[in-house]
Amino acid sequence: MEQDLTQYLDYVLIAMMFAVGIAVVRMRNLFAAVMLTGVYSLLSAAWFVSLDAVDVAFTEAAVGAGIGTVLMLAAMLLTAREAKETSPGRHWAALGVVVVAGGALLFAVPDMPVYGDAHSPANSGVGLDYLNETPNDIAVPNVVTAVLASYRGYDTMGETTVVFAAAVAVMLMLGMGRRRRRTGGNGAGKAKVEDQT
Amino acid sequence: MYIFNFIIALGMAGAMAIMLSRLFAGPTLYDRVLAVNSFGTKTVLFLLIFSQLVGRGDAIDIALLYALINFVATIAILKFFRYRSLEIALAQMSLRRAVDDSFGEDDEPEDQS
Known part of the structure; x- marks a missing residue:
């Protein structure tokens, strides 16, 4: 219910x-x-x-x-x-790719287990093991949290490091945090826009 | 009680849909900003009712995070359109001359032609 x-x-x-x-x-x-x-x-x-x-x-x-x-x-x-108006005739190739990929996904849908199926691969075998052992191993009430932060904790830590390094690199490349001289009332973003043009 | 919570959650989803229609249609920038802000508030309420519905407390944390992000994002959007930059500190904002007054009017010359 x-x-x-x-x-x-x-x-x-x-x-x-x-x-x-x-x-x-x-x-x-x-x-x-x-x-x-x-x-x-x-x-x-x-x-x-x-x-x-x-x-x-x-x-x-x-x-x-x-x-x-x-x-x-x-x-x-x-x-x-x-956004500029685009002529509708130009996207037939893209539409073809989308139709093929979507058709492949729809073709795979009947192979998936029914929603809430007790015998699906996630609910039998190793998934059941995680569900049973999580309260004893980690004592985190949410199983997804337990898997994400503890069972594959190193993976998550590596992901976080990679994302952090990427963010720092992007910020350095874009010049965010650069100290600039104090100009008059002109906004900083306006100067940036004028640099671009 | 369960049915009652479910009906409230459904009504909240309906309110979210109404906000979506304003977001799709809204002619000006400020309609859309207000619609997004209101949509975020309704999402917070939806999550709170949902956590009541399923009896799990951890959705409340997400709802709190949403409330914070919603506020900060609205401030960031408005600040962006007023000052064209995020680098201006909040304390200096009133001292700076605004680059332009509103989004809709023709602001910077477009040299793309």
């Missing part, structure tokens, strides 16, 4: 994500598209919470909705405000 009802909330969230995805593609106003990508990651993080993957939701909220939106805005300020 309980599982059934939260499942409907999942459907509602996924439907909203679908609508947002369509709208991002159709939107000509780039600012609205940036806002919608932020909303998309907010929605997907809420969906992750309802799937009980709290850590993934944390990451998605912090990176997708927080940093990602601001970085996309920064990129958008260096370009135009509106």
